[in-house]
Amino acid sequence: MRDITPSAAAPVVRLIEEFHKLPGVGPKSAQRLTYYLLRAPQEEAQALAQAILEVKEKITFCSVCQNVTDSDPCLICEDSQRDRSVICVVEEPLDILALERTRSYHGLYHVLNGVISPMDGVGPEDLKVEELLERLKGGAVQEVILATNPNLEGEATSMYLNRLLRPLGLRVTRLARGLPTGADLEYADDLTLSQALEGRQEVS
């Protein structure tokens, strides 16, 4: 970084470097953001700095579902309208946003905060698995939906959880796998296509 902007003032270089650390921000974008803020009104820069600090200070993990939240338990866990007999297990907090957008799920969530990835040395002990088992002890939960990503690591995680959950006498389900809306059969891989065939449904 330093060799790209040797002549800029030290605080400017520092901000460029900080932006550069963010995911998806290359050296050029980092410079552009910095020079934009230099010209922006004082309040705008203040608001950004404040927002960043607040996120770090106020946001914690929900002690129930492990989602990111500013109140503990989080809004979803607190919500009395939601169906407490179903828990949907996801990899990351962002997955909850995606599922909430569908407006067709009204149960609770559990965030694993990761996925089993043996080659990266990430095992079940690095995920919030114990916390999930703890939640199921009450007996109120009747179904666990495994909503990990349909890739190798997500499948491995689901298989592992399934083995732990089966003996508890719950209904354990997995999100359906198959063809996405707008897809082309021609480009589908055999695995997806055979799963789509297996999961075919009567046309009503």
Next chain:
Amino acid sequence: MPPPRVYKTEAIVLRQRKLGEADKIITLYTPNFGKLEAVAKGVRRPKSRLAGHLEVLTYTSAMLAQGRNLDVVTQAQAIESFASLRDDLHRLSRALYAAEVVDRFSPEGAESYHIFQLLLGTLRRLAAGAAADIVLRYFEMQLLNLAGFQPQMQHCLGCRKPLTPVPNYFSPAAGGVLCPSCGSGTASSRPLSVSALKVMRLLQQGAIGDVLRVRIGSSLAREVEFHLRVYVIHVLERDVRSVAFIDRLRREGVGEPVGVPD
């Protein structure tokens, strides 16, 4: 010979890591160009035409275009996706170990035809339901041979005398077996039973058909596994991460078939 600007290759996908918004960097193992990394664009979107053909542990046929830094996958068609590996934790954990070891053993671009065939054969055997652990031991021993780290199993590395059928020692640092008088007391050497020596010789020299026919009790299987693991880690000079997952599954009895009793 450097590959041309756009080229086609068969490959086994060893691993993936995320890149930017929706892309991934895919580590491929190819028969002619060895290990290479390539960018697969958009594979994290649900409608990606490539994603399903580039999953980890897929044997695929891919078209790549040379990029400025990394090559870019332009087309891919899965040849074998080893579906039965994917719904069996026990087999999957072994297959991932094989992929990780090949990844670690191979510098990018090193010549690779035999290692490619070995890995493909190993995945096929695991998917077909052969005894997973013995398949993995054969894979380790053959990979060591191909990579030039064949352990010496015929005579003692200390005194050069042929080994006798008594308990000997296996020393990763020496690169093979030491006889009782040379091996006792050396720091890195571990006792090696007569049966384990026989099994390891068979793994080294035998055909896979013969290897799959032998029945090995679980304590002997653990001994051979231990020696080969320690040796592989010694050669690589680093841990193999997926070992922890295999051990955990075994400890918890999750997804493990009942072993052959001793």
